[in-house]
Amino acid sequence: MAMVTTGSDDAALPLAIPVLAGRQWGPGADLTSHDPDALAEYLDQADFQGELGQVVALPGARTVYLVGVGEEVDLEALRKAAGSLAAASKRAGRVSTTLHHLAVDGAEGAVAEGFVLGSYSFDRYRSDPGEAPPEPGLHLIADQGSAEAADLSVASAVANAVNRARDLVNTPASDKGPEAIAKSIQAFADRPDVRFEMWTGEEVIEAGFGGLAGVNAGSARPATMLRVTYRPDGATRKLAMVGKGIVFDSGGLTLKPYESMKSMKTDMAGAAAVLAAFEAIVELAIPIEVIAITPLTENLPSGTAVKPGDVLTARNGKTMEVLNTDAEGRLVLADGLSLAAESDPDLIVDLATLTGACVVALGRKIAGLFAPDDEAAQLVEAAAARAGERVWRLPLPEDYRPDLDSEVADMKNVAGHRYGGAIHAALFLKEFVGDRAWAHLDIAGPSWPEDTGFYQGKGASGFGVRTLVQIARDLAHAESSILSAHSE
Numbered sequence: 347m348a349m350v351t352t353g354s355d356d357a358a359l360p361l362a363i364p365v366l367a368g369r370q371w372g373p374g375a376d377l378t379s380h381d382p383d384a385l386a387e388y389l390d391q392a393d394f395q396g397e398l399g400q401v402v403a404l405p406g407a408r409t410v411y412l413v414g415v416g417e418e419v420d421l422e423a424l425r426k427a428a429g430s431l432a433a434a435s436k437r438a439g440r441v442s443t444t445l446h447h448l449a450v451d452g453a454e455g456a457v458a459e460g461f462v463l464g465s466y467s468f469d470r471y472r473s474d475p476g477e478a479p480p481e482p483g484l485h486l487i488a489d490q491g492s493a494e495a496a497d498l499s500v501a502s503a504v505a506n507a508v509n510r511a512r513d514l515v516n517t518p519a520s521d522k523g524p525e526a527i528a529k530s531i532q533a534f535a536d537r538p539d540v541r542f543e544m545w546t547g548e549e550v551i552e553a554g555f556g557g558l559a560g561v562n563a564g565s566a567r568p569a570t571m572l573r574v575t576y577r578p579d580g581a582t583r584k585l586a587m588v589g590k591g592i593v594f595d596s597g598g599l600t601l602k603p604y605e606s607m608k609s610m611k612t613d614m615a616g617a618a619a620v621l622a623a624f625e626a627i628v629e630l631a632i633p634i635e636v637i638a639i640t641p642l643t644e645n646l647p648s649g650t651a652v653k654p655g656d657v658l659t660a661r662n663g664k665t666m667e668v669l670n671t672d673a674e675g676r677l678v679l680a681d682g683l684s685l686a687a688e689s690d691p692d693l694i695v696d697l698a699t700l701t702g703a704c705v706v707a708l709g710r711k712i713a714g715l716f717a718p719d720d721e722a723a724q725l726v727e728a729a730a731a732r733a734g735e736r737v738w739r740l741p742l743p744e745d746y747r748p749d750l751d752s753e754v755a756d757m758k759n760v761a762g763h764r765y766g767g768a769i770h771a772a773l774f775l776k777e778f779v780g781d782r783a784w785a786h787l788d789i790a791g792p793s794w795p796e797d798t799g800f801y802q803g804k805g806a807s808g809f810g811v812r813t814l815v816q817i818a819r820d821l822a823h824a825e826s827s828i829l830s831a832h833s834e
């Protein structure tokens with residue numbers, strides 16, 4: 347776990363300083379001990395111009411990392427630059443820096459966050475970890491007392507939560523059974539202001555979670571519905587977060603081809619984000635009631651698996667005809683969202699690796715955002731932008747809903763044609779939120795971005811954690827008018 351500290355400079359540590367595009371030295375760059383001509387030649391050789399994410403190490407009595415921050419420095423540029431520094435300085439352990447001295451509001455937090463995210467790696471499955479590198483750490487050189495301790499603790503709590511979500515998603519499916527995931531948060535939940543509840547096996551059926559039970563029918567490992575609730579003193583707002591927790595999605599009897607199946611241990615990225623965000627919110631004592639709900643199961647074919655044509659009944663009583671067993675996320679979320687709506691939250695946000703169609707529409711870096719009302723959509727858009735995660739709103743056209751009409755049940759789980767697949771999935775979910783304000787994030791693309799660089803290494807991104815924590819912070823401090831139409 348990368349540590350972030352602040353204080354006066356520690357000359358025993360390497361020093362990392364920002365450089366703007368065109369090799370303009372940023373704050374803290376004291377290179378008087380370097381011969382200017384030799385330095386210029388060295389940087390020419392390294393083709394270092396100060397472009398965002400370029401990092402070059404200058405050897406000397408004290409190693410100096412020059413960290414490119416590019417042309418226009420904003421919060422995201424600082425996160426990216428700090429992430430690149432973390433990757434480039436892996437062997438150095440702790441590094442002292444002035445990156446946050448660039449005049450951007452919230453710079454300390456962004457630099458800390460980018461560094462902790464960029465330090466992440468997932469090595470626990472290697473038999474020979476090699477020579478263990480020193481613990482990474484970032485020391486922010488105090489700048490006229492500007493480093494806000496509070497900003498730093500938020501940033502490092504959030505970034506460490508993102509890394510925990512990454513760990514969960516990167517873990518092989520066979521090593522993260524539904525119960526094991528639920529229990530991973532149980533110890534954390536052992537405190538008076540947090541309530542831990544789980545339904546497993548028969549209890550899932552008894553509680554009426556028919557979508558979850560149906561998807562689980564082919565699996566040897568029982569399903570689990572998990573609900574954890576944080577109720578701090580004096581909270582006036584209530585946020586419900588629901589995460590799709592398909593530990594492995596083979597498609598079920600509607601089996602996926604190998605190419606699509608091989609990455610499906612990631613199909614619980616929504617649940618991972620929700621649980622990690624929950625922990626960060628509690629750790630930071632954000633004054634808002636938060637309910638985290640994750641339906642957890644695998645989706646596997648077997649002699650007992652749910653079959654095309656079967657009808658399942660969700661927790662809210664609605665019936666769902668399963669025409670494609672690979673559209674399983676919406677079936678388990680039907681129960682998760684119904685459960686969320688029961689506690690009358692001000693806002694429900696769900697995160698789900700729901701559709702390949704959303705990846706086709708928006709690619710691997712942007713999540714699809716669906717929300718019937720503009721206020722909820724804007725709240726999520728603003729939080730995501732602030733947090734540095736990319737979302738794009740897509741429509742929920744009512745006249746697409748008849749595509750989900752079933753000949754035998756209240757709805758069928760697929761439209762029967764592949765056009766607008768992300769929209770049909772979202773329209774399906776909408777049937778389960780009642781009259782609550784609700785936003786749905788389809789994170790099938792950005793949960794596993796493929797592209798690496800800056801603060802994203804190989805594998806899972808932990809997408810959604812940062813946005814969820816920001817939503818909780820914004821809602822906790824929102825004026826009473828926000829979402830008022832729904833909270834009456």
Ligand code: BES
Pocket residue numbers: 595597613670672673674675699700701702703705760767790791
């Ligand atoms: N888990 C998948 C969606 C997915 C695809 C996640 C790619 C991550 C990357 C989901 O359960 C699924 O299989 N969706 C189907 C829906 C279809 C059957 C209507 C899909 O997208 O093909």
Ligand code: MN
Pocket residue numbers: 595597671672673674675
């Ligand atoms: Mn599926």
Ligand code: ZN
Pocket residue numbers: 592595613672674675699700
């Ligand atoms: Zn799935």
